[in-house]
Every structure is written in structure tokens, then in C-alpha cells.
Amino acid sequence: MESVFGLVGDGFAVVAADTSATSSILVHKSNEDKIMKLDSHKLLGASGEPGDRVQFTEYIQKNVHLYQFRNGIPLTTAAAANFTRGELATALRKNPYNVNLLMAGFDKDTGPSLYFIDYLATLHKVEKGAFGYGSFFCLSLMDRYYHSAMTLPEAIQLVDKCIMEIRSRLVVAPPNFLIKIVDKDGAREYAWRESIKEPELPALA
């Protein structure tokens, strides 16, 4: 079962997601990137129906780019989150997307922020959020150990605690996780947490 979680620290926001792409009992791959970079300073971690996840997040990414091309300036994180909620809400009673999202961003004037958007288009600005069965463990851990203005090492330590908890307590626990962060220098991959490494296969002759 897919897990996505994230939190806001001092001048940065971090989003972590598992990296397994599954279909019932089969694992297609365990290095799937579920945290999309919307623009230089925004991340969108998504979990849910695989087709919807990719299609919807790409749609949001392209529209965020379009705004920047048309207007010459990028969207704020709040604006991007509200736009995303609007798209989900419009589609909800027509052809709903079954995707849960955590949007993390950094704005020069307001700093880092994290937005929880569930598949029904419920939008809420949060300091910490999580989706999936993993959320039952992550949210409690974050309630206990989170405090405002955490430093990056403290935040990564908390993220690792959450990953260890999911690995040990969730029955069909995803083996690998990807952590991405966004701060004033932009959105980037921070680390992988792999317990099963995909083998590097030699090229076929």
C-alpha cells in the first residue's frame, strides 16, 4: 500500500514517498518516483490509482508551467494548491481522479509550506501530513516528535523514524523510499532509502 508523508521545517519542506509500483500482489518496480517536481520550488507527492496519479500530476505540472510562460512569474505554492484543488473538485462529480496529494513549496516571502489535498479535493494547509496505511504510523510519530522550525538533520531523522516504523509495522511494507526537499535553493532529490536494490542488468547483446 502506498505511503506518502511530509513535514515543514525551518526554511524547508520535506516530502517522502515509497517507490513501489504494484498491481494487486505483483510489484512491477520498486524505484518509481512518485514525487513530481512542479517547478523550481514546488514538489507534488502523489499516491493513489497509478494511471490517475501520473496523468493528473503531469497535467498539474504542465499547467503550472503554462502560467509561468503566460505571466512571466511562477505561481505561489498556495495558488498552485488551490488550482489543483479546483481541478480535482471540478472532476469529482464527472470523472474523478483517485489521487491523494501533498504539495510542498517554498516562496520567497512566505517561506516553506505544505498542503494536504485528498482525492475528494479537501484542501488544508498543514505542518505535517501523510496518506495511506503508513499514515496511521507516521502521523502519530510526527505528532510526538515534530516541533516547529526543525533543522534539516532533525527532520530527516524524523522521516527516517517514520520509514523504519512503516517497514517494521506495515504488513505489506514497501521496501524503498525516496525523500525530496524544497528550500530557498529549489526542489531536489535528497536521498533514497533502499532495502531492496533493483539489480543493474547488463545490456542485451
Add this chain to the structure above:
Amino acid sequence: MSIFEYNGSAVVAMVGKNCFAIASDRRLGVNLQTIATDFQRIFKIHDKLYIGLSGLATDVQTLHQRLVFRHKLYHLREERDMKPETFASLVSAMLYEKRFGPYFCMPVIAGLGDNDVPFICTMDAIGAKELAKDFVVSGTASESLYGACESMFKPDMEPEELFETISQALLASVDRDCLSGWGGYVVLVTPTEVQERTLKGRMD
């Protein structure tokens, strides 16, 4: 579980002497899990008109956006704010428009009308208006709220006493409902001022 109980909510409005108070809980949940403890359910339409929306959180947000839009348009055209009675009819009409695919929201509307006479009403998800002279309730804790308000309410309360009464009624009721609570938020409106306060309640 019903779709109205998916996120959990409690909203109540009470009439006092030339004033009204509207209060809600602050929990945003997903079934049994609590996601946030600062979710806003009471929205200002204009200085003397507030609407509290209980039910499915996504529809709360969609309806709020649509209603603010409609009121802004009304204000541009009519060059004045909407009366609470008019606004209630607008909400009722908007909800009934979606009769066969409704918004899963039960609004509570509270405002000061002409001559600052307090007005409150509630409606079901398809717009059946229910006017009241004393109090109106809505949400997963509505049954508890009815009981608490009926016993605590007195007519013509002054603002301070009204605030105390509505707060106690809200906190007592949400403590008996697992899906709502995690604090309270009260708006007290008199002809001259608006007081917004957060209540500290049982966080469970």
C-alpha cells in the same frame, strides 16, 4: 458510514439580545483518523452575515467559494450587502439546483438583518430551510447539540452570556461525538463589533 460523517463536524448558531453567535468545532478527519485540528467551517460573507457549513469538507470549501463569488457579484450589482433572509434563499436555491447530485453540506446561516435584528436558519443538504428564533445546529454532533442548546438556552442573552452559553453547549456536545471536537471556534457578532475566539477543549 454515511458521506456526511466522512470528515466529522459540528456547527451551532444562537440568537441573543441584538446579537448572534455562531460556533463550530475544528476537527478535519478522514473516517477514524484526524488530519488537522484547525479546519475552518465558519465563513464570513459580509460584516453582519456568517455561514457555517457542516458535512463533507470538499463540498464545504466548494460551496464557500461559490457563495462568496455570488455575494461579491450581488454587491457589485446592487451596491449593498445581501440581507440574511435573501442569502438564505440563495443558499437554498443553490443546494436544490443539485437535487439529484447534491452537495453533502448542511449550512447554518446567521446574520443581523434590517435594524440589526438577528436572523438564524439551517437547511438540509438539498435546501429545505428551517428558521428558528433561538438556536440551530448541524453536523455529526447535531443530536447532542440539540439537547445541550435546549437546556442551556435563554432568550435575550447579552453578548458575554451568549458567548459563554454557546461555548459550553458546543464543547459539551462534541465531547459526546468522536468525529467532531478538537477545540472550538466562536464568532460573536453585535451591531458594533465582531469577536472571534478559539476555544480550548478536550483534544480527543
